[in-house]
Amino acid sequence: MYKEIVGDDKKYLNWLAQNPDGYVVNCLTTKDDYRVLHRSDCRSINTLISSASEGGFTERKYIKVCSSTVEGLKKWSVDNGAKEQCFSSICKHCMKKDQQQQEFEKFAQLVAEASKVNASTRKDKLNSYDGVARSKVVETIVYSRSPEVVAETLERANGICEECGEDAPFNRKSDGSPYLEVHHVIPLSQSGLDLLSNTIALCPNCHRQAHFG
Known part of the structure; x- marks a missing residue:
């Protein structure tokens, strides 16, 4: 139902290309309280800003959790210790x-x-x-x-x-x-x-x- 992508921006960008209607949780590698829900087509999680170097999506301090449904990402969040609040926030643009x-x-x-x-x-x-x-x-x-x-x-x-x-x-x-x-x-x-x-x-x-x- 969900896929964690760590340390592989190419794999992550390929997933986005294949799942334009999917959803992504952007979180820290520590999987702490920062778990922001996005749509696959959100520029903030599919396009690097001009000043950023390659690898910024999954190869440094962030990982991406991907699913075709929000329910899949809720399951990931529960599997990783969430009790009540599955996401820390939802992207305002999305x-x-x-x-x-x-x-x-x-x-x-x-x-x-x-x-x-x-x-x-x-x-x-x-x-x-x-x-x-x-x-x-x-x-x-x-x-x-x-x-x-x-x-x-x-x-x-x-x-x-x-x-x-x-x-x-x-x-x-x-x-x-x-x-x-x-x-x-x-x-x-x-x-x-x-x-x-x-x-x-x-x-x-x-x-x-x-x-x-």
Whole structure:
């Protein structure tokens, strides 16, 4: 369930490359109270700072304990003397990323549910929706958007990118529907409304272009 890597940075970096969705505990060679939990893709445990020499991950005062699951690392911690607190702390950057992913997954589920209701029910909700996306703070600001707006925008597009006019590049694994992304023409962060009149369904390329092109 877990793997201790001591004195072998190459082996450690290979493990990271093979387990991009895994987890790592960074601890001292003494296995004392410093046991910080990270995600595999956290820069603080996969990229040496410019002033550091090679070998800093596992070949000097630190070791790394790796697992595909957090439960595996909890077991390691208990096996090595932890009684109540398995980790001394959790990396703040990794916590933020986990929270953002959870918010994304929850909203995706709401959109899926909104897509399954009949069109008249969805339009009734849209008629009573004022378009003001309420924000909430989860380390960063996210917006509580209407899943009905997303579902209706995707239905309007009917699998065709509303910018380039090409078919959606692939279908979703979850339900086989054409994969397009809903973009706000006037960003919510600039007081744009979360309404059908301010949304457009885009293929991933056009969506990236809208943000970064």
